[in-house]
Amino acid sequence: MFCCLRGVRRLCLEKILLQCILQSRSLSGADAINALRPFYFAVHPDFFGQHPKEREVNENSLKRLNGYLENLQKPGFRSFKPTQLTFYVREREPNSSNVQESFSASGFRAVSFTLHTRDLLSTVLDILNSCSLSTEHIQSLNVNSQPHKEAKSTVNRPIKWDKTYYSFTGFKDPEEELEQAQRVETTLISWLDDNEASAVKKLKKSLPLRKELERLKFELSHQLQLSDIRWQRSWGIAHRCSQLHSLGRLVQQRPEVLKNVKGRTVVFTDRSGMSAGGHIMLGTMDVHHHWTKIFERLPNYYKLQKRLLFLEDRISQLLGGIQVIYIEELQPLLTLEEYYETLDSFYNKLCDSRLPFHPRSLRGLQMILESDRYAPSLHEFGHFTIPTICDPATLQWFIFAKAQEARENLKRKEEMMITEKELIDTSTEKFSLDRLYKEPSVSSAQMIDCCKRLLEESLPYLQGMHLCISHFYSVLQDGDLCIPWNWKN
Numbered sequence: 481m482f483c484c485l486r487g488v489r490r491l492c493l494e495k496i497l498l499q500c501i502l503q504s505r506s507l508s509g510a511d512a513i514n515a516l517r518p519f520y521f522a523v524h525p526d527f528f529g530q531h532p533k534e535r536e537v538n539e540n541s542l543k544r545l546n547g548y549l550e551n552l553q554k555p556g557f558r559s560f561k562p563t564q565l566t567f568y569v570r571e572r573e574p575n576s577s578n579v580q581e582s583f584s585a586s587g588f589r590a591v592s593f594t595l596h597t598r599d600l601l602s603t604v605l606d607i608l609n610s611c612s613l614s615t616e617h618i619q620s621l622n623v624n625s626q627p628h629k630e631a632k633s634t635v636n637r638p639i640k641w642d643k644t645y646y647s648f649t650g651f652k653d654p655e656e657e658l659e660q661a662q663r664v665e666t667t668l669i670s671w672l673d674d675n676e677a678s679a680v681k682k683l684k685k686s687l688p689l690r691k692e693l694e695r696l697k698f699e700l701s702h703q704l705q706l707s708d709i710r711w712q713r714s715w716g717i718a719h720r721c722s723q724l725h726s727l728g729r730l731v732q733q734r735p736e737v738l739k740n741v742k743g744r745t746v747v748f749t750d751r752s753g754m755s756a757g758g759h760i761m762l763g764t765m766d767v768h769h770h771w772t773k774i775f776e777r778l779p780n781y782y783k784l785q786k787r788l789l790f791l792e793d794r795i796s797q798l799l800g801g802i803q804v805i806y807i808e809e810l811q812p813l814l815t816l817e818e819y820y821e822t823l824d825s826f827y828n829k830l831c832d833s834r835l836p837f838h839p840r841s842l843r844g845l846q847m848i849l850e851s852d853r854y855a856p857s858l859h860e861f862g863h864f865t866i867p868t869i870c871d872p873a874t875l876q877w878f879i880f881a882k883a884q885e886a887r888e889n890l891k892r893k894e895e896m897m898i899t900e901k902e903l904i905d906t907s908t909e910k911f912s913l914d915r916l917y918k919e920p921s922v923s924s925a926q927m928i929d930c931c932k933r934l935l936e937e938s939l940p941y942l943q944g945m946h947l948c949i950s951h952f953y954s955v956l957q958d959g960d961l962c963i964p965w966n967w968k969n
Contacts, residue, residue: 508600509549509553509600511600512549512600512603512604515604515608515617515618516604516607516608518608518613518614518617519607519608519611519613521570522569522570522611522613523538523541523542523567523568523569523570523611524538525538525539525542527570528568528588531568531588531812533809533810533919533920533921534568534588534921535713536713536714536919536920536921537566537567537568537919537921537951538567538568539713540714540950540952540954540962541565541566541567541952544563544565544952544954545563545565545595545607548563548595548603549600549603552598552599552600552603553600562594562595562596562666563594563595563596564592564593564594564595564666564952564953564964565592565593565594565595565952566590566591566592566951566952567590567591567592567611568588568589568590568591569588569589569590569591569611569612570587570588591610591611591612593606593607593610593611595607601618604618605618666953666968667967667968667969668937668939668963668967668968668969669937669939669969671953671963672939672941672942672961673941675953675955675961676941678955679945679955679959679960679961680945680959681959682955682956682957682958682959683944683945683946683958683959683960684959685959686717686958686959689717689718689721689958690717690958692721693717693720693721693724696721696724696725696728697709697724699728700724700727700728700731703731704731704738704741704742705741705742705743706741706742706743706744706745706746707743707744707745708745708746709724709745709746709747709748710745710746710747710748710759711723711747711748711749712747712748712749712750712813713749713750714919714956715748715764716956716957716958717958719764720748723748723762723764726768727746727762727771729768730768730771730772733768734768734772737772737775737776738775740775740778740779740782741760741775741778744758744759744760745758745759745760746759746760746762747759747760747761747762748761748762748764749761749762749763749764749813750763750764750765751763751766751815752766752770752771752773752774753774753815753816753817754774754778754781754785754815754816755808755813755814755815755816756806756811756813756814756815756816756818756819757806757808758785758816759808760774760775760778761774761815762774781816784816784817784820785816787820788816788819788820788823791820791823791824791827792804792823794827795823795826795827795830797839798827798830798831798835798837799830799835799837799842799847799879800837800838800839800840800841800842800843801839801840801841801842801843801844801845802842802843802845802846802847802864802879803845803846803847804823804846804847804848804849805846805847805848805863806819806848807848807863809920810848810859811848811850812850822849822851822868823849825868826849826866826868829868829872830872833872833873835872835875835876836876837876842879842883844887844890845862845863845864845879845883845886845887845890846862846863846864846886846890847863847864847865847866847879848863848864848865848866849866849867849868850865850866850867850868851867851868851869853865853867854867854869855867855870855874856870856874856875856878856879858882858885858886858889859889860889860893860923860925861889861890861893861924862886862887862888862889862890862891862892862893863886863890864878864879864882864886893924896924896925896928897924899928900924900927900928900931903927903928903931903932903935904916904927904931906931906935907931907934907935910935911934911939911942911943911947912942912943912944913942913943913944913945913946913947914944914945914946915946915947916947916949917946917947917948917949918948918949918950918965919948919949919950919951921951922949922950922951922965926949926965926966927949927965929965929966930949930965930966930967933967933969937969942961945959945960945961946958946959946960946961947960947961947963948960948961948962948963949962949963949964949965950962950963950964950965951964951965952964
């Protein structure tokens with residue numbers, strides 16, 4: 481009798497396996513890429529060059545999404561954990577009223593969703609629907625598609641077995657596993673428990689490179705008398721070492737071209753030039769010849785920077801003494817030439833309008849200029865964000881109406897920065913962290929809230945680790961632990 485049962489069970493399992501293989505081919509990896517073209521076009525980091533914070537979030541989320549899609553295509557891979565992703569999606573019609581996600585004034589919106597599907601078709605449909613993108617083009621693909629609701633609610637199996645079958649055989653019920661995965665939300669403790677070993681292994685492997693990076697950075701900073709060396713994006717340790725080695729070779733080959741860098745900050749980024757903040761930008765894709773040209777042009781850049789500072793001062797005088805500033809962490813990465821053109825255009829508009837601001841009436845206040853906004857706003861840190869195309873009359877009314885609130889926000893900012901630093905220091909000490917930091921897209925208020933809740937926990941996993949406060953869970957290639965600022969417990 482039992483022999484017959486084993487034979488029947490083997491035959492049934494072979495049929496199940498064959499059907500799963502056939503259905504898994506209903507959407508190939510290439511088909512999935514084609515189906516997701518509208519999504520990639522809407523979130524690709526290259527389109528966020530003027531928005532470094534959003535670009536970094538999309539880069540990290542795409543890495544995790546690609547890993548999820550790769551696992552779906554691996555034969556026999558069954559361990560699918562819900563994956564939460566956040567993307568900034570470019571919007572063609574920023575003023576559309578039927579979109580539920582939050583919009584920024586820059587023409588994109590933040591979208592968060594959780595993937596827990598087990599096949600490519602359902603995953604693709606989930607992604608497109610979550611981003612409010614059309615799915616009509618999928619029908620033209622050569623796939624055995626079915627309505628999305630069916631794809632989400634049923635498992636691709638030809639037979640729905642009774643629960644006693646799984647009790648008798650000891651096999652896991654895939655429907656029950658899926659339901660449990662959907663119900664279970666990732667918690668900080670469970671995630672750390674699952675990923676601590678992997679992070680420790682990567683961190684230990686990266687330690688020699690980390691020491692090499694510090695040595696190279698110190699030697700080059702000392703040799704060139706630089707104020708600092710930074711990176712615009714979160715490249716890995718090996719990548720950073722390679723960039724410093726490249727700069728070191730240029731110092732050896734052409735030391736005379738670097739005579740004008742004293743006291744400056746070098747930033748490795750996507751393009752070469754001088755930034756609006758006065759930093760020397762070295763494009764990581766450029767060769768020594770391009771870098772050499774930038775260093776040779778530094779005297780001209782310094783002259784343009786003086787003219788830029790004079791222009792900022794003239795705008796300040798026309799607007800009652802409000803200080804014009806450029807905030808590197810919050811604004812798009814602009815070259816010195818681009819920022820000068822922005823200031824010059826705004827200055828000419830102010831001169832033509834002759835706004836009646838009382839001299840020094842707005843001293844102590846701050847403003848930044850942005851060319852991709854449409855309406856003025858007041859940031860939580862107290863500075864005004866003014867579009868270059870802003871109507872002068874609207875600008876005057878807005879600044880007068882929000883001046884007192886701006887002063888209160890500036891005072892609150894100073895208090896918040898002190899609190900944030902104290903909490904970072906306290907958390908680093910309590911958990912014996914090697915480093916605690918946050919992504920630029922995480923605000924001070926979010927960081928403060930995160931640290932306060934962390935200090936209420938006992939987390940021995942964190943000893944000696946590098947902890948990054950972000951918007952999602954991830955283990956970076958060099959062992960840094962990323963956790964969302966609003967983690968659950």
